[in-house]
Amino acid sequence: MFLSRCLVFLVRLLMGATPRWLGCEPHPRQRIYFANHTSHIDTLAIWSALPPALRKHTHAVAAADYWGKTALRRSIALKGLNAVLVERQPGQGGNPLTPLIDTLKQGDSLIIFPEGTRRPQRLPGEFKSGLFRLAQQFPDAELIPVYLENLHRCMPKGALLPVPLICTVRFGEPLGRLPEEHKDAFLARARQAVEELA
Amino acid sequence: MTPMEKFVWLIGGIVALLTLASLIGFVLKRRVRSENGLETVLNLQQRVNAWWVMIGIFSIAFLLGPTTTIVLFALMSYLALREFLTLTPTSPNDHRALFVAFFVIIPVQFWSIYDAWYGFFTIFIPVYAFLLLPSLSALAQNTDQFLERTAKIQWGVMVVVYCVSHVPALLILDIPGFTGQNALLLLYLLLVVQISDVLQYVCGKLWGKHKIAPVVSPSKTVEGLVFGGALAVGVGTAMWWITPFAPAYAAAISLVIVIMGFLGGLVMSAVKRSLGAKDWGSMISGHGGMMDRLDSVCFAAPVFFHLVHYFYVP
Structure with a gap:
C-alpha cells in the first residue's frame, strides 16, 4: 500500500481533506458513500478522509474512460485507491453496475458519485438511478451522504493541476429507506441529504 | 557566552515559562467551577500544549x-x-x-x-x-x-x-561582531511578538475594561495593550544580551515590535471578519489556524528586519 500512502500524504499536504463525521461515526460495516462530484481529486479526498482500517475494504468507483486510459492512471486507481472501474457508455446490453454489484456482494463498501459526471458548482445536480438500484439490491448496506467542500475550487473542470485550498469531507446521517418509495423520490431525497451538509 | 550557550539559556527559560504555564493550567482546572471559566481554562491548556509543540519544532529547526x-x-x-x-x-x-x-x-x-x-x-x-x-x-x-x-x-x-x-x-544580515548568531535575532523577534500577544491576552482577561476596537477584535483592550505591551517591552529589554543591541536600543526596538504586532493582529482580524470567519483555520488547537498565530509576526517582521538592516548592517 505504498502508493496509497503517498497519495494520502499528498492530498493532506495539498488540501487537508479533514473528515467531519457529523451524522455517523467511522465504522467497518458495509456502507455505500455517495457524494457530490466536482473534481478528479474527489475520490482521493474521501479516501484520505477515511481511517486507514476502513480503506482496505472500501472501493472508489472510477470512470473507466478516464482512470483506465493510461497505465499511470490505471495503477493509481487500482493499486492506490482500490478502485472499481465502470464504463460510463457501456456497449450493447451490458449492465454498467455489474462491477459494483460484485464488490458489494463480497461485503465491501463503495464510494460513488451519483451525478455521474463532474459539476462546476457547489451544490450537486441530478442524481442518476444507479444509487437507487444498488440501495434496493443491498438493503443492509448503510447509505452515507458525503459532502465535499471546496474541491470545485481546488481543481475546477479543465484544470490540469490542483491549487491547494483546505477541503473538508462531511459525512452525514445514514439515509433511511422508506417502504415502497419511488425511484425519483428516493433520488431527490438522497440529493437533498448531500445538500444539507453543504 | 558563546551563541550556543545563549541558545540553551533562552530555550531553557522558555521551557521554564511553559512548565509554569502548564502548572497554572493544571491548578486552575481543579479549582474552576463555572462552565464559562472551565472553557477558558481548557482553551488555555490547549494553547499551552500547542506552544510546547511549536517550541519543539523551532528548537529542532534551529539546531539543524x-x-x-x-x-x-x-x-x-x-x-x-x-x-x-x-x-x-x-x-x-x-x-x-x-x-x-x-x-x-x-x-x-x-x-x-x-x-x-x-x-x-x-x-x-x-x-x-x-x-x-x-x-x-x-x-x-x-x-x-x-x-x-x-x-x-x-x-x-x-x-x-x-x-x-x-x-x-x-x-x-551581515552584522559585524554578530556573525553566526543571526538565529538568535530571529528567536528574539518571535519571542517578543508572541510574548506580547500572550501578555496582552492575559492582562486583557485580568484587567481589561475599555475595548479598543470592539467591532474588529472584541478581545483587545486598552488595559491589555498598555500593561501587556509594557511587560513585553520589559522582556525584550531584558533579553538584550542575545542581540547586537544595547539595552536602551533593545527597549526601543521591542516597543516597535509590540506596536507592529498589535497592528498586525488588528488588521488581520479585520480581514478575517470581512471574510466572515472567526478563526483562520483549525490547524493549531486552541489557537485557530496558522494565520491566527502569524498575524502579528507578519507586521512586525519587515519593520524589525529593516530597522536592524538600517542601524546595524554597514
Missing part, C-alpha cells in the same frame, strides 16, 4: 541550521496562504495565478533567502509577482470583479509570503 529554518518558514507561508485563500472567494479563472502563487512565488522567494540575494529578495514580490499575477488572471478573459480578485490575491501573497519571509531573512 539555516536551511531547515528557511524550509520551515516556507512551509508555514504555504500553509498560511492556503488558509488565506480558502477563506477568500476566488474565481476558477484565477486558477493559474493561484497555482503560480503557491508553487512558483513561494519557492522563489525563499530560495532568494537561501541564496542570500538581498536585492532580489526585497523586490521579487512587490515588482515581479505584482505584475505577473494579474497578467495570468487577465489571460483567462474574465473581467467580472477583476480588480477585486487581483487585489485579494496580491494582498494575500504580500502578507503571508512577503512579510513572513522577512523572519528567516534575518539569517542573511
